[in-house]
Amino acid sequence: MAIQKPSHTLAKIHLKALHTKSFNTLFILSFTVFINMFCFAQELPKPKDPIKPAPITDSTVVKTDSIIGLPIPIKEIDSTLKDSVPKKKKEFLADIVKYKAKDYVSLNQRLQQTTLYNEAEVIYGDMTITSGIIIIDHNKDLVFAKGIEDSTGVYTQPPVFKQGANVVEPDSMVFNTVSKKALIYNSRTEQSGGTIISEISKRENDSVIFVKNAKFTTSENLDDPEYYFLMRRAKFVPGKKVVTGLANMFIYDVPTPIGVPFAYFPMSDKQTSGIIFPSFGEDNGNDRGYFLQNGGYYFAISDYIDLAVLGDYYTNGSYGLRFETNYATRYRYNGNLSVRYENLINSERGFPDFSKSTIYNIRWSHSQDSKASPNSRFSASVNLGSSTYYKQSTNQLNLSNSQNNTLSSSISYSKTFQGEPQANMSVTATHSQNTNTESINMTLPTFQGSVSRIFPFEPKVGTKKGIIQNINFQYNVRAENRIQTTDSLFFKKEMFDEARIGALHTIPLTTNFKVFKYFSMSASATFEENWTYNTIKKFQDEEGEIITEDLTGFDRFYTYNFSTSIGTTIYGLFDFKKEGKDPKIQAIRHVIRPSISYNINPAFDQYYDSFEVVDADGTTTGDISREEYTRFQGSIFGAPNQNFSSSLGISVGNNFEAKVRDKDSTATEPKKVILLNNLNFSTSYNFAADSLKWSPMRVSGGTSILKDKMSINFGATLDPYALDNNNRRVNTYNINNGGSLFRLTTANINMSYSLSSKTFDGSENPQNDAAIQESIRSGGRADDLFGKPQDFADQRLSDDDKDEDGDKELSDLYNYKIPWSLRLAYAVNYSNSTRQDEISSHSLMFSGDVEFSPRWTVGASSGYDFKNQGFTLTQFRFERDLLSWRLNFSWVPFGTYNQWNFFVGIKSNLLKDLKYDKRRQRDQQL
Template structure:
């Protein structure tokens, strides 16, 4: 495990002036100005679909002829019938109106007065208010509230039409021109709300506002921030266009503003600029990071292009694509490239490095096609990409030792028997040694089990009826290369290919009622396209190995059988008149014994003669031409061995704390405790193999997961620490020698006993770690990628708070402990010993802190350490991430709006780590 000791870092770059290219600085400043000018200059593309989605708009007021004069009922009842077709009536729907105090119609002024809980229903339109006046001469409706006995303005108008709702102080509407004046209204527009003193409705799709406020705050009575719009135009469901607009924080104006602004309003994804963050890095000067553009291609595909730029000439590029189709598939592709320059040209420590990483994840919906499946999980690139990258998104994956990939397609052909075929490409890369192993591709095929002697009806019984056989095929093309040769012509020169055919024949049956016995015989055939030939060169006195191209094959077979049973033991602690806490303990043992025979295939072995320097002594060395076969070699030694294993499971029934429970509670004491060894009858010495023990359990309501293992050797060592054919107990020692042992533990603690659900941000960080080949936790820190929208936290039950202090402080702690012991050659040492932890504490409803760190006990050093501070500012969030010491010393400060609509309204400042490649 890598470790870091706390220390101050001073490098040569601190002692010399950083010569930054003036052109690069001007380019960075110009890019910043360009982004700020266009940040609100994005328009929404016109949709080609003629069917427009219905978008909820609380200021849309649409009426028909509700304001037409009310026709007297007598006139309606005296409808005449003649040959002339009557004209269409002024009212297409029935008008229903009511009021508590009075409903009066003034014949002289042609006005209808409704007072106190007044209400008019006409079709899908509804107006309710304290007072409503309908003027038939001017075709206007005036609705307002009333003042109650306490002097409060109550029963404000509520105008509803379909899904549109408007709640102003008062409203004046003209039914003929379809125009309206709305006073002191609050209107939802997408994720935000517009609060306007005066709103003029021009038609069904255009509104003009004066002295309005736009905010995403939840508290509309006293918003923590808003953007003041002196004059604005709203096209519901499309956009808001304003004149002079600037930011107010708690009614305090700020100089942050624009002479004009544009706010897109749509329920669909919209393309737009992503503002970069800025900072300074000692070796590379000032930088802009994670700035770019988001392309909303369609409902199924999007594209994000982000870039980093450093004033010494370094740069980076990130291209990310997400795609999905419901009930079919979903996935994402990401390519990251960084060209990093260290120091300045002309200095001795000048260096230029290129890093890249390709990730692809694809999953198919199970409902898409039950008979075929395609999946991909790709993570490949430069071995030092994560350790050398300057981007904060990679902070949690800097200590990954392995990159792996797999792309597979499988197809099932239904029938009797069933046929399965799969094609897989795999990749495994060690970031420390920079070695890469690939299979391009792996072909697997199988024919399902066939029971030739099974009855046509009923169940299979007995040794004969249970006889079954299969056919399995596996073909591989293996490539082993390094970073420097990756995807170059040379990497294919030493590729190895081969096929393996296997036909297992098995059966199982009951023996003496309580024992289960199974036997199997396996036939194996290997095809290869390269073999070798060895000879001894007397001149150079070295063994010469030659590669022979051409098809060759070998065949092997073996036989095995096993016998097992299950033994149940019950320890009852219940006694008459007593109710002990531990009532029963159940012990389940599964002993098994197996026997294997592997014949010797000497016919596949040859010899070559080695002559000593004096030319007299000769030695025949055995070899097989299949030594480089990817599916192993035929066995040269006859093996007849017996295997012994014992698995254990221990559970307890305890009295439940809940007095209403009718049954005792089951508690697992040991999930498993396994022992295994073997004895080779054909061996001439060291016939017993070491005993391997493994076990695991979960304690404290499954909060603590504990796993352990050990290897016990019955044989002794000589003075040169070599195993000898003498039992350790006969050599003056114990019955067994402990040659190795290991234990791992992980413990999750929380103030909430039921456990706290991970937030959307936690899920996003975990996915980033897993896709990069990292851990499924935050032990190595949390990715700090603020280029993506901040997920809103779900509402949680609030703890009861005192006026003076918060007596409940939610917290969580995750621990990971690992220790390994080695004593195979009397070294008697702890080979590795480490403790890692991460935790979070919510000091208040708004403040939370977190940390991730660890300690290497063997090497006395800290592992990667990260401190996190977060402040919830209602509509905003503030975050500080700090790596205080070590190779990746850095910090990152961020404050921004939570809403994805205004996510570019942010301030981010960071100091990146001075990574030396």
Template sequence: MAIQKSSHTFTKIHLKALRTNNFKILFALSFTMFINMFSFAQDIPKKKASIERSEKDTVTVKTDSIAVSELSNLEIEQDSTLTDSIKPKKELLDNKVVYHADDYTRFSKKDNKLYLYNNASIEYGDMNIKAGMIIIDHVKNTVYAKGIVDSTGNYTQKPVFKQASNEVEPDSILFHTESKKALIYNSKTAQGEGTVIASITKKENDSIYFLKNAKYTTAENLDDPEYYIKLRKAKIVPGKKIVTGLANLFIYDVPTPLGLPFGFFPQSETQTSGVIFPTFGENNTRGFFLQNGGYYFAISDYLDLAVMGDYYTNGSFGIRVENTYAKRYKFKGNFSFNYQSLITSERGFSDYAKNVIYNLKWSHSQDSKANPTSRFSASVNLGSSTYYQNSINQVDASSFLNNTLSSSVSYSKTFTGEPEVSLSLAATHSQNSQTQVINMTLPTLQASVGRIYPLAPSEGTKKGLIQNINLQYNVRGENQITTTDSLFFKKEMFEEAEIGMIHTIPLSTNFKLFKYLSMSASSTFNEVWTLKTIERSFDTDDREVIDNTVDGFDAYRTYNFSTSLGTTVYGLFSFEKKGKDPKIQKIRHVMRPSLSYSINPSFDQYYDTYEVVSADGLTSEDVSYTRFEESIYGAPNENFSSSLGISIANNLEAKVKDKDSTATEPKTVTLLNSLNFSTSYNFAGDSLKWSAVRVTGGTQLFNNKLSLNFGATLDPYALDNNNSKIDKFNIDNGGSLFRLTSANMTASWSLSSDSGGKDNKNQDGIERNVQSGGRDDDLFGVSQDFANEQIQDKKGKDDEEEKQNFYKFKIPWSLRLAYAVNYSNSTRQNEISSHSLMFSGDVDLTKNWTIGASSGYDLKNVGFTYTQLRFERNLESWRMNFSWIPFSTNASWNFFIGIKSSLLSDLKYEKRKQSDKSL
């Protein structure tokens, strides 16, 4: 240790003779005295003793009004020197600096710099920087961050710069703490759904960035993006917009002629309005077309609207309006209206035709938490009966085979209490696209009073015949309308409306009989109201029956009685033996037999007669009829009925040894979900007292992948030579015990290479099918609206994990089969009335290539049914689809390629070719 000399620590003072000037000394003393006499404002005044406020005692002080007025006229002058005009020196940094480094933190007094090395981090205000090395310059007020080179020579620990919600990953960064400006080199910045890669970025402030030679892409591999838009010069306002100069598209670093002299990329974090670019194609008779182009209105966070249109060069056009709305914990729904004016041929030709079709769909559902006592729901699908068959918009291609349109709008309200009262109001609609017949109820009113036990004890459980007696009250009123497509919502439609109401009071009880039998008895009283009846007569001149409608209120009342007796029988068959452990250990058979008896009295008081005179006028016959024949709830019984019903339900299950050696219990396997037999015997019938035996059953096999259902009708009576049923048993007529009159079987099988099953790739198209009233599968194909599906990324977490591995040697696939056969033999025709096989499947040829098909084969008529072939190529950031319907009146194909990102969804190419449906 070095010893410092004393001369280095003490200052030498040399005394020298001073010259004096008396006059100047006297002047200096006089000036000092003058300053001390008048300049006292800088003195610190003494603090006065504080006076505590008294809350209890009050003192009244009388003041002289003259003195107060004089004091009020005095002006108190404040010395300007109380506030120091010299501002204190600004601190070196505005905020507290928090820093850290793994290896070392070194401060250089010479350079006035702080060095941080290895996993360095610094926080300054809303700024956060992490890097391999950070240098803080306290003189220039700058922060410099860069990565470090490891032992292998790789550049690691690149900086991560984060300020507010903006995050940048550059190679290096220079940040000025006072101006908040920064220079960023080789940065990657996430902007909305995309990423901006720039060689040099100048950060002007928190909301403006300037870039040079940048790339904008939505690709996942940022080191080698498959495509990007090159921006020569650009300005970024994070979360709002990107404004560029000359920009063009590069695919794998190869420039394309697709570009713009300037560009604008919105970067809003919320939904925004914008133009929907159409797709183009060609129709054989309607020429070239543009489809599904329009404008999207982002009205609010709860409501949006899309207005789109189609145009064909022969003058045909279409308009489509789509709307979705939602309010959390309240309701959600969607609405769409399609209108198409289709022109065939050209004006002046004989085959010129103009057809207008439309379709309206509305779906509304209420959250169960919104109101537990009231509920409103809607599912509407109505319009032209031939809309799906004649529509040429590819959005409707998957609904081509729909035969029925149905709708329901309902509101229900429950009034809690004892008893509970419920009320519902609904409007329904059913429309057949083949017959064009429309059935509607406008509206249907239903009300009911909850079950009442008048004889039940006030406390405890209800036991026995008497205590279980209960009754209810139900009322239902309808306004039914049956019309055709041509009269839909015209005045003629309402003229044939039928109005009726039915009141029902069921009285029932149940009890145990002989411990093992369950018995129930019920009686029902009905009263039907109607506003229209008929009066029937026979016209002897025209030889026809005439019905005259009688307007006015009328009613009839009926009642009936029924009882049932049932039990459950269990049978167990064991295959276990000493020293043996069989695979099938036990089989359990559950049988539920039941007997039911019902009586329906005759209400012939509501029946009248009319006289039918023969052509020669010599004989006449009285024919019975009831004026309530056209009532919407049917007519009262004219004949007495007393019948006994017999049914047996069966279920078979097996206990099978589990393959898992660690399992302690055998596995339960269902052999038969159900096997049911039913028939009835009419005591009051004069002939054919036994009804046909109906057999139904179903089961699931192969781990519930195969669903099998079957049914058959067995008639005990024989047929005569004219194939008419006679009152003679078939076995007594030289035949078997029963005559098979009809049978049916359906099977559906879902297979896939994944034993655990996999989700259907076409789920989005299936949901559109269901919304249009079609099947809940893809056996009839799916929608070809690829433009709206491109933003739905179907890759999941498993795909991300497999990205680093080789592709599976087993090709993933899925197959869905549906088989149906129907047999008819009611009049000895002995034929297969229908026999078909439908199938749909997808095969992943590679990780990015998928092919699929939906088709069927009519085994009776020998021919393929509606067929659709699908091809899909996943191009990482892009998606390519091709769909082909090779034959049928809806034959067409559709090719699409576009970027998945919704931001660049208009960067696409789509080509469609449609056939001439008029053929």
């Protein structure tokens, strides 16, 4: 019998309970204890009176001589203190009372009362009371105010009590003019977006009010609020706070278990700092455990800048931090900055799916008012970070951003130096990042300078005429420090190893003039000088391998070229009008803009070198023994031209418009309709080429139809040359090879269509959707074809402030006219450059929303790939407007980003922390 030693190869049982990090837990508990020790729920307590020392009685008795008597107290009275003039008695009213009434003002001498009836008003100091009936009791220093009840029992003209900036609307009230205290019955007071409806209110002064059985709500329907918090007893300080004892929520007068033993509602007309309460849940998709999200603190730094610090924490150790700030100075500049960082841990250590990664994203937007500095301008649009941020972020609900392939940034400063000639300069830093390949291209920085056009032969008086007077030149310079790196080397010193520096100086000399009255002709010569700090050297080493050596040091070359062009505009009109007839299409106008250009680019062989290529036997290889290269091929602005070219360019632009009879019989002129915005043909012929002298013809065009709601753009490439058996272009025309005049190599068509129910009733009014602006800031589309951004934790992306249509139906349960919107995008591309004869891409994207009732909206975004035969990214949206509440549900049913999000919460910013947010995050992506 043998004893088997336990091995790690046996079954391993692992208990996964609520996982946490001991260090993090200890830190959180310590922080909580610290807060409890040094923080207070509402206010700082008043300092207590100091403890005075107890008096000590001396037991020693000292005897006093009887001869010495005790001192007799003598009180001296100043005879001048008593004035013969008696002190004036304090008057009943310290301020002047102004009152008026529409019907009458009566004075009862016996009761010492003044009665004001119908639209009565009393003004006393900073206090104003307007009501149907006001009674002033001069004996008791009281003012009574109540409304008027007519014969039908309708209560009208209830009192309105205003003191300073505070307004109270009760059913009736009693006010003491001496103590300035008041008893107010069934009052309504609006404070900072919330309303307090109190059964009885005792107003101590203009800063403290005690209320009993009060309702606190943000509902707009105060007669029947859909929800409120019932406060049995509370203290209300207008413009500052509401402090209450036991309070619970009522929904349509039905009590709910949602309540608190005490509550503190801050109220302020100004921005105030405060805690942002997090939402909680569980992440099952990536096995991160329970989490707290979007919790933090808001800093109201000043009227010009704020800061929000938000964080997420998961029980498996993952966390995220976000810093967001907005700043603005009127008539000068405004902008916002967002920095996001996440440390993601998937699963747990020891499991095969365990992984750890960090992602970040930085966004900065800055714009300057054009009036702030007319001669200089600074702007910034930054969106950079990890290539996988929008795909892996645990708190990213902007679905459309996950489809971004490129992140780009630009920070620029420009300045204009006034004078003659005028000079301009700009410094720009740019960034372009491909999220698929993780390659990054940057310029740090790009400097551009220019001097405005100078006409050396222009006349001192009059306009410029002729070829000589129109001669002009200018100077331009562009310098760059270009960096190419990858995502893994970003912000590391290795990213500067491949930096390339160069500058391009350009002096164009041009002139233009008329030829034969109807032709416009221009001629130009351009001189360029290229400065570079990066060159190369090629040679063959002893092993026969061709080596390219990078050299650093200043070097330069210059080039020049000549060009001229002539063009005109031809107008053609096809009139369909006939005597006695009024056709629908009255005329078609065709505008043709032909143009011919000629370009000469000399060859600059002096900048080319050569080296010998030796075969394996040690001998040269004859005609191919020397290889030519230029040391400037590493220049960021290109290398000098090696081949001489003399080419003729031909282009024709077309425009078609029609005059159509207007449907409005009162219109005096026909309506203009655009048939084709443009239809362009272009090609060129190179006289200096030894073969394939004609370049492929490019055809492009576009138009808008259906009242400019549908835009259509198309293009095609036509090649006049044939292909050989290896699908290579040969110097034989396609028509001579048994084909057509041209061979279609590529073609594409793009269509977009947008319309809504408002299009047909003429009430369409495009709105600046905050969600769409958020998508644009992140480099996304300006529509919701890839899904609508819905960050439920941040109401800045919601549409709470929608304008209600004045012509909506009376019922809130259904719409007689159902509002709807639809957006379509169709694209197809054809490829046949090497006889593949295939549709390279073919897709249709669509998005729409339908408002079934005034408060119930359903929307969807999706697409279909006809080539791969499958649906693209699909999102369903459901939204219910619950008056003071809002309910959202977003669902991605399938695909990589399969997820759903549910939210219900109060709209008002005052109580927006009262919410329920539940989400099912997408599964882990490897």
